[in-house]
Amino acid sequence: MSEPAVPWYADGLRFACSGCGACCRIEGHVWVDEGDIRRLAAHLGLELDELGRRHLRRVGRRYSLIEKPNHDCVFWDDGCAVYAVRPAQCRTFPFWPEWLESPEAWQEAGEDCRGIGRGRLYDAAEIEAIRGGAAATETGPPRGCSCADE
Ligand code: SF4
Numbered sequence: 001m002s003e004p005a006v007p008w009y010a011d012g013l014r015f016a017c018s019g020c021g022a023c024c025r026i027e028g029h030v031w032v033d034e035g036d037i038r039r040l041a042a043h044l045g046l047e048l049d050e051l052g053r054r055h056l057r058r059v060g061r062r063y064s065l066i067e068k069p070n071h072d073c074v075f076w077d078d079g080c081a082v083y084a085v086r087p088a089q090c091r092t093f094p095f096w097p098e099w100l101e102s103p104e105a106w107q108e109a110g111e112d113c114r115g116i117g118r119g120r121l122y123d124a125a126e127i128e129a130i131r132g133g134a135a136a137t138e139t140g141p142p143r144g145c146s147c148a149d150e
Helices: 034-044 048-055 088-092 103-110 124-134
Strands: 013-015 056-059 062-065 120-122
Touching: 034 048, 048 056, 088 124, 120 124
Parallel strands: none
Antiparallel strands: 013 120, 056 062
């Protein structure tokens, strides 16, 4: 049996969020899975239906947070208004599979995020664990959640 390949980030990677909000204030999707949706609803004291109508949009088979007209996340309010229960996509940034593909991809991510490459050193095992969480947002919505189609 062959040995597992050593990732290019075997010596770890540095990251420390500066709180600048750059990743919360750009056009794109914040994918949410059933766990994310239930945590947000409980935190905000909303029924799933109401959370769906106010804060989610349907994109194909998946659900994403709504954006404001200026592309800020619906929960951006000079900081994340739901930080304690922010979706897995937000919690796992920037250790996403696409940014971990190569040193070049990591460097590219750093062009938009000033926290990449500085601060705390995450070791390879931590990175793998976080990356696993980042890849787990493909599930459907909970029943009773009525969200607008995009
Ligand atoms: S949920 Fe919070 S951390 Fe995630 S994009 Fe929105 S404002 Fe940013």
